[in-house]
Amino acid sequence: MEPGVNRLSSTSVINQLQDLVLKTTDVHELLDELVRFTAVALADHSLAFCSVTLLQQQKPVTVASSAERAVRLDESQYQVGAGPCLTAIREQAVVHVPDVGQDPRWPEYMALARREGIGSSLCVPLVLEREAGAGLNLYSTTAHGFSGEDIDTVEAYALRASKALRMAVRISDLAEAKTRLIAAMDARTTIDLAVGAIMAQNRCNHDAALKIMNIAARTRNLTLRDIAESVITSISEDPKVRTHFDG
Numbered sequence: 001m002e003p004g005v006n007r008l009s010s011t012s013v014i015n016q017l018q019d020l021v022l023k024t025t026d027v028h029e030l031l032d033e034l035v036r037f038t039a040v041a042l043a044d045h046s047l048a049f050c051s052v053t054l055l056q057q058q059k060p061v062t063v064a065s066s067a068e069r070a071v072r073l074d075e076s077q078y079q080v081g082a083g084p085c086l087t088a089i090r091e092q093a094v095v096h097v098p099d100v101g102q103d104p105r106w107p108e109y110m111a112l113a114r115r116e117g118i119g120s121s122l123c124v125p126l127v128l129e130r131e132a133g134a135g136l137n138l139y140s141t142t143a144h145g146f147s148g149e150d151i152d153t154v155e156a157y158a159l160r161a162s163k164a165l166r167m168a169v170r171i172s173d174l175a176e177a178k179t180r181l182i183a184a185m186d187a188r189t190t191i192d193l194a195v196g197a198i199m200a201q202n203r204c205n206h207d208a209a210l211k212i213m214n215i216a217a218r219t220r221n222l223t224l225r226d227i228a229e230s231v232i233t234s235i236s237e238d239p240k241v242r243t244h245f246d247g
Contacts (some may be wrong), residue, residue, distance in 0.1 A: 048141070051071065053086075053137060054133075057113045063134075078107055080106070084109075084121055085137045085198075088135045090133070094122070096123075096146065098144050099144060100114055100238060120143050121138065122140075124155055125158070126164040128165060181197070187228075191213070191228045193228070194228035194232055194234055195209045195210055195213065198231065213231070
């Protein structure tokens with residue numbers, strides 16, 4: 001039986017995964033690209049296809065796939081609450097189904113898989129951080145579509161893919177943190193300018209000016225920043241002038 005997994009050198013895989021992390025803008029885009037790359041790098045498209053399942057707060061979802069059939073197979077597992085990909089993620093262990101027609105595990109799901117024309121499957125966990133879990137799912141239209149060597153190849157690939165995903169998540173977190181910090185500093189600058197304007201107009205101290213703005217915000221059911229922006233707009237010769245923090 002022809003194996004369902006192609007061969008790539010470790011260096012080639014690492015380089016490709018690094019490129020994916022660098023060129024994608026968020027984690028979901030990375031997952032989509034990861035599955036496309038996996039489909040080409042690992043799965044013989046005439047025999048096999050793949051998907052990625054994300055399990056967060058005990059809720060599974062297919063976040064990327066190389067074929068619509070993979071989505072249907074994943075969702076069949078979610079509906080019955082059991083199957084190889086869910087087991088792989090929950091137990092953090094490789095789950096290999098050599099022959100869907102002969103495997104006694106998950107009978108309800110196996111019946112659905114047979115109807116989809118699946119002969120074998122291979123599910124490998126992707127190690128993430130926090131409370132999330134993920135799994136790489138490969139499906140073959142033939143029984144015994146994944147050899148022992150195939151399984152070793154996919155495990156090694158999943159380990160490297162896990163590292164790429166963790167790196168992408170951290171980069172995404174840093175980008176979000178930077179955006180929040182810039183927004184906070186922008187708001188602080190706007191409020192400070194408005195406080196200064198009120199101090200000058202009312203000949204009061206900082207605390208008194210800030211109190212005036214807080215009362216206005218509560219009375220109008222607006223944020224302090226909204227009030228600050230209205231103050232600055234009202235005293236500006238050009239109503240289009242807005243304060244902005246350049247990060």
